[in-house]
Amino acid sequence: MRRARMHGSEKHRHPExxxxxxxxxxxxxxxxxxxxxxxxxxxxxHPRMRRFFLWYLPLFAALAGAAVFAxxxxxxxxxxxxxxxxxxxxxxxxxxxxxxxxILTPIMIGDSLxxxxxxxxxxxxxxxxxQELRARKIRARRTTNLGINGARTPDLLRELDRPxxxxxxxxxxxxxxxxxxNDLWGGADWRTATPPNPDATMDNVLDQIDxxxxxxxxxxxRARIFFVALYNPFVQSPFGNQLSMFVNRWNxxxxxxxxxxxxxxxxxxxxxFAHHDRLALDRFHPNGEGYELIAxxxxxxx
Numbered sequence: 001m002r003r004a005r006m007h008g009s010e011k012h013r014h015p016e017x018x019x020x021x022x023x024x025x026x027x028x029x030x031x032x033x034x035x036x037x038x039x040x041x042x043x044x045x046h047p048r049m050r051r052f053f054l055w056y057l058p059l060f061a062a063l064a065g066a067a068v069f070a071x072x073x074x075x076x077x078x079x080x081x082x083x084x085x086x087x088x089x090x091x092x093x094x095x096x097x098x099x100x101x102x103i104l105t106p107i108m109i110g111d112s113l114x115x116x117x118x119x120x121x122x123x124x125x126x127x128x129x130x131q132e133l134r135a136r137k138i139r140a141r142r143t144t145n146l147g148i149n150g151a152r153t154p155d156l157l158r159e160l161d162r163p164x165x166x167x168x169x170x171x172x173x174x175x176x177x178x179x180x181x182n183d184l185w186g187g188a189d190w191r192t193a194t195p196p197n198p199d200a201t202m203d204n205v206l207d208q209i210d211x212x213x214x215x216x217x218x219x220x221x222r223a224r225i226f227f228v229a230l231y232n233p234f235v236q237s238p239f240g241n242q243l244s245m246f247v248n249r250w251n252x253x254x255x256x257x258x259x260x261x262x263x264x265x266x267x268x269x270x271x272x273f274a275h276h277d278r279l280a281l282d283r284f285h286p287n288g289e290g291y292e293l294i295a296x297x298x299x300x301x302x
Contacts, residue, residue, distance in 0.1 A: 104133065104140035104302065107168055110156060110178035113228060114147025118280025119291045125176065125228070128292050132299035143176075144168055152182045153208030160215040169219045176298065178228040179212065180205050184250065185233075185284075198246055206257055213258065224263045226298050227254065231269040233284045244274070267297050 108114045108126045116124015123131070126143035133140040146165065148155060156179050159165050169175060183205040209227075216225060229251045232244045247270055258264040272278060278290035286294065 105172045106143040106174040107172040108176040109146045111151040112149040114178040118285030128295035166219050175223050176226045226265050228267050231273045
């Protein structure tokens, strides 16, 4: 017991020299640091070193900055400003197989109606179709929306030539298209005038749509295509009745043109807006209720 205490007391005595050595080493390091700082100051006080720090070093930094700025400006003039997003996507090496038939993989392409313009919720046809499919307990992935506000048939044809769009179509089994409204309604105020030469206009737009459907079929021969038919947003205009007749003729010609395709479905919409005000504030696009009813008709096909 005593020995244990004696050894314990010795252990408490031994650290004293160690502490002194540590303090001495610490003081020595501080003194060396002061010496180094003094030498650095003496070096800086030398005329040549002072000239280097005050003149040459800032000049070198300024020249380097100017070189970087010049390189960036030249790159801007050449248009070398980085990789564009979604404009020059690399072509896919090989088309992957379409989604399983028991899981819907919808994609929507076309104009502002495809985009969902006018829907106060921002869902449009794609978002509301997702809701309708979930309500029916139909297995489906989220609808991909590639709609572009103001798009006409030539714009859609260019979109269908993009490799990433082609890949998305190849991987889908449901393609929803809304196009042609801006081609037919654009260029004139149809609230106060009848369509000039409507048959020629319809023939031209139909040919463009036919070319678009062929591009889709080239990437995906078995996908179900739902084409959103035209409705008359100008029912209350002085020429509302004539425009409704024009719309009916257009939809009938669409149905006739693609009657041979068993996987082509024309989604009728004219009756949804004929006797009910389901237009948005712009008095052209559907409102939320209008989009919901269109999406419901597509979902009912499943």
